[in-house]
Structure formats: C-alpha cells, structure tokens
Amino acid sequence: MSEHEKLKISTYQIVWLVGAFAPVGLTSLPRELNEYTQQSGWMFALAASLLILLPIRLLVNLTSRYPQQNFASILESILGKFAGKFMMLILSLYIIISTAFSIRIMTDGVITYLLFHTPKWIIIAAALAVSVYAIHKGAKTIIRFNEFIQPVLFMTFFAIFILVFNKSDFTNLLPLVSREIQWRNGVLLSVYPFFHLLALAFFFPFTANPKQLWNGAVWGTQIINFTFLILFILNIGIFGSTELNYIQHPGIEMARLIELPILERMEIVFMTYWILYSFTLFIVGTYSGSVGLQQLFNRGPRSWWALAVGAVVYVLSLLPENIDTVHQLELLLNQVNAVMMFMFVPLLTLADRIKKKARS
Structure with a gap:
C-alpha cells in the first residue's frame, strides 16, 4: 500500500498541520506591516483572515473533484502534462526557497539573542538534519509531531501575551x-502569515474527505491570523507606532519586558517557543519540497529527495549577505505567493470547469 492509503488524518490534525505553515518571520511582521499601515495594520490582518478563505475553498473543491489524487496529478489532469509539470516545479521551488529563507531568519535570531559566536552554517546544518530525519520517518511522524507540539506552543505563546497585556497602552491604536496608509503594500503584507499555505496541497491524499480538509484549513488559518493579530495589537500598545519601526524582532523584545521572580530573561522562553515552532515549519517545508520533486520526476525514494532538497536549502540559506536582504527577498516571494493564491488557484479552478463542460 502507498503511504497515503495507509494514513488518513483527522480534522484536528489538519488544524495543527496548517498551524505549522505560519512563517518564521511572523515575529518581525508587526514592524514591517506597521511601516506601511501604522496602527491600522490590525484591520488589514483581520481582512486577510477572511480573504484567504476564497483560495482555500477553491483548493478544497479540487480535492472533491479529484479524490485521492496528489496535487501533481490534479495539475496534469487540468493543465496537461507539460504545463502541469511546469507549475508543479514552480510550486516546489517556491516552497524550497521560502524554507531556506525561513531557516536563515531563525538562525540570525538565535545568533542575536542566544548563540552569539556560533557560525550560521552549524545552526542551519543542525536544523536540516532534524528535518531530513523526520521526513525519513514518514508523513505520519510529521503529522503526529505537529499534533503534539503545536498546541503546547500555542498555549505558551498566549501565556506570554497575557503577561505583557498590562504593559500595553491601547490608546496607541488611535x-x-x-x-x-500605503494600501498596496499593506494588503500584500497582510497575507504574509499565509506565506507557506500552498504546502497544504502536498497533504491532499491524506485527507479523508473535503469537508474535513475545509474545516481543518479554516481553523488552522484563523489560529495563525489570530496569533498575528494579537501580536500586532500588543506590539503597537507596548512600543507605539513610531518606535516599532526601529525594532527588528518586536515579538522577542516584547517578551523581555516580562518580569518573573524565577526567570531573569523571559525572552529565552519566547526564543524556545520560536525555535521549536521554526522546526515544525522546516520539517513541513522540506517534506513538501521533497514530495513535489518526487511526484514531478516520479522516481527515487523520498529520503533521497529529502537529502537533495536539504542540500539546496542549505546553500540558499547562506547566500544572502545579511538579514535585511533576506527580508527583502521574502517580500518578493510574498508577492509570488499572493499571485499564486489569488490568481493561479482561481484560474486553475476556472480551467477545470471549462474543461469539464467541454467534455460534457
């Protein structure tokens, strides 16, 4: 039996799998969104949480028309063999590159706040080694890991929010x-929390039915956006719109304000959460890239593809000169993500409907 025939995931597992798609740069996003929207960024985030439901609905509809098929087969069925393979290659490369930049962001944060003199290549190699090992164990391990660790991280994150709540001045939101407001840039940045959401397509064969996929994806995306919404509001309340523009990692700096008798450096707790969460994203991203290339070329075991993807991610993550360059490249990739989610997915659905009508 193939892997997808052996494994069926529940709605609850889909929720936390989608939760793993939130980008590592979410902790610095309040600063970037504030740059273009000031204190009004929370409204953009709220609108994005509703807007993202359209492409999700369209993707779920595709799974109902092509049950138990992987995304590569769906693309080839709708677009033809050549165009389908080409789009699969684009999607796989997008996920691989975005994973590489995510690892670099996490690495720079770790060096800044924890391992001051550790070379970047060691941290990146360690993160990729864990990711490749998890992929070698299969999708069941990845899904179970997320099902266990994501709720713990979610509760830790909101415990930190509660502890800094009384330090916020919410008049800063007025x-x-x-x-x-720079509307174009604000809208583009507001969909950044869903930077890796297209990776969900690589888990289509594991979903028992479209209704489960829809329910899990909706709850998962809303958890991501609700987390960012609270993070943005608290960052504005604590730092103010002007000061926030000069803080590289406002989420980590926010945690520094917490004072507990047993912990002198509360940002370490936040960093622990951030690093653990980053690993869930690296694993899912590397897995998705490996699956995409394996389905594209239809040969070789997934473990070998995981090693190849890991090597590419390693090289790409070290190429940018500094963290500012990484953020600029991520913003460009985010535009690609917006095009794929809000243009390619609707056009793909339209092409499917036209093709089916032509046949009938």
Whole structure:
C-alpha cells in the first residue's frame, strides 16, 4: 500500500498541520506591516483572515473533484502534462526557497539573542538534519509531531501575551484609520502569515474527505491570523507606532519586558517557543519540497529527495549577505505567493470547469 492509503488524518490534525505553515518571520511582521499601515495594520490582518478563505475553498473543491489524487496529478489532469509539470516545479521551488529563507531568519535570531559566536552554517546544518530525519520517518511522524507540539506552543505563546497585556497602552491604536496608509503594500503584507499555505496541497491524499480538509484549513488559518493579530495589537500598545519601526524582532523584545521572580530573561522562553515552532515549519517545508520533486520526476525514494532538497536549502540559506536582504527577498516571494493564491488557484479552478463542460 502507498503511504497515503495507509494514513488518513483527522480534522484536528489538519488544524495543527496548517498551524505549522505560519512563517518564521511572523515575529518581525508587526514592524514591517506597521511601516506601511501604522496602527491600522490590525484591520488589514483581520481582512486577510477572511480573504484567504476564497483560495482555500477553491483548493478544497479540487480535492472533491479529484479524490485521492496528489496535487501533481490534479495539475496534469487540468493543465496537461507539460504545463502541469511546469507549475508543479514552480510550486516546489517556491516552497524550497521560502524554507531556506525561513531557516536563515531563525538562525540570525538565535545568533542575536542566544548563540552569539556560533557560525550560521552549524545552526542551519543542525536544523536540516532534524528535518531530513523526520521526513525519513514518514508523513505520519510529521503529522503526529505537529499534533503534539503545536498546541503546547500555542498555549505558551498566549501565556506570554497575557503577561505583557498590562504593559500595553491601547490608546496607541488611535486613530483607528491612519492617514498614512500605503494600501498596496499593506494588503500584500497582510497575507504574509499565509506565506507557506500552498504546502497544504502536498497533504491532499491524506485527507479523508473535503469537508474535513475545509474545516481543518479554516481553523488552522484563523489560529495563525489570530496569533498575528494579537501580536500586532500588543506590539503597537507596548512600543507605539513610531518606535516599532526601529525594532527588528518586536515579538522577542516584547517578551523581555516580562518580569518573573524565577526567570531573569523571559525572552529565552519566547526564543524556545520560536525555535521549536521554526522546526515544525522546516520539517513541513522540506517534506513538501521533497514530495513535489518526487511526484514531478516520479522516481527515487523520498529520503533521497529529502537529502537533495536539504542540500539546496542549505546553500540558499547562506547566500544572502545579511538579514535585511533576506527580508527583502521574502517580500518578493510574498508577492509570488499572493499571485499564486489569488490568481493561479482561481484560474486553475476556472480551467477545470471549462474543461469539464467541454467534455460534457
């Protein structure tokens, strides 16, 4: 039996699998979104949480029309063999590159706040070694790991939110609509929390039915966006719109303000959460890239593809000169993500409907 015939995941598992798709750069996103929207960024985040439901609904509809098929087969059925393989290659490369940049962001954060003199290549190699090992154990291990660790991380994150709540001045959110909003950049950045969401397509064969996939994806995306929404509001409340523009990792700096008798450096707790969460993303991203290339070329065991993808991710993560370059490249990739989610997915659905009508 193939792997997808042996494994069927529940709605609860889909929720936390989608939760693993939130980008590592989510902790610095409040600063970037604030740059273009000021204190009004929370409204953009709220709108994005509703807007993202459209491409998710369309993707779920595809799984109902092509049950038990992987995404590569779906693309080839709709677009033809050549165009389908080409789009699968684009999607796989997108996920591989975005995973590489995510690892680099985590690495720079670890060096800044924890391992001050550790070379980047050691941290990146360690992260990829864990990812490749998890992929070698199969999708069941990845899904079970997320099912266990994600709720713990979620509760830890919100415990930190509660501890800094009384340090926030929510008058910083006024006026609700800033006069200096840059609408185009604000809209593009508001969909950044769903930077890796297309990786969900590589888990289609594991879903028992479209209704489960829809329910799990909706809850998972709303958890991601709710987390960012609270993070943005608290960052504005604590630092203010002006000061926030000069803080590289406002989420980590926010944790530094917590004072507990037993912990002198509360940001270490936040960093522990951040690193553990980052590993869930690296594993899912590396797995998705490996599956995509394996389905594209239809040969070789997944473990070998995981090693190849890990090597590519390693090289790509070391190429940018500094963290500012990484953020700029991620913003460009985020535009690609927006095009794929809000243009390619609807066009793919439209092409499927036209093709089916032509046949009938």
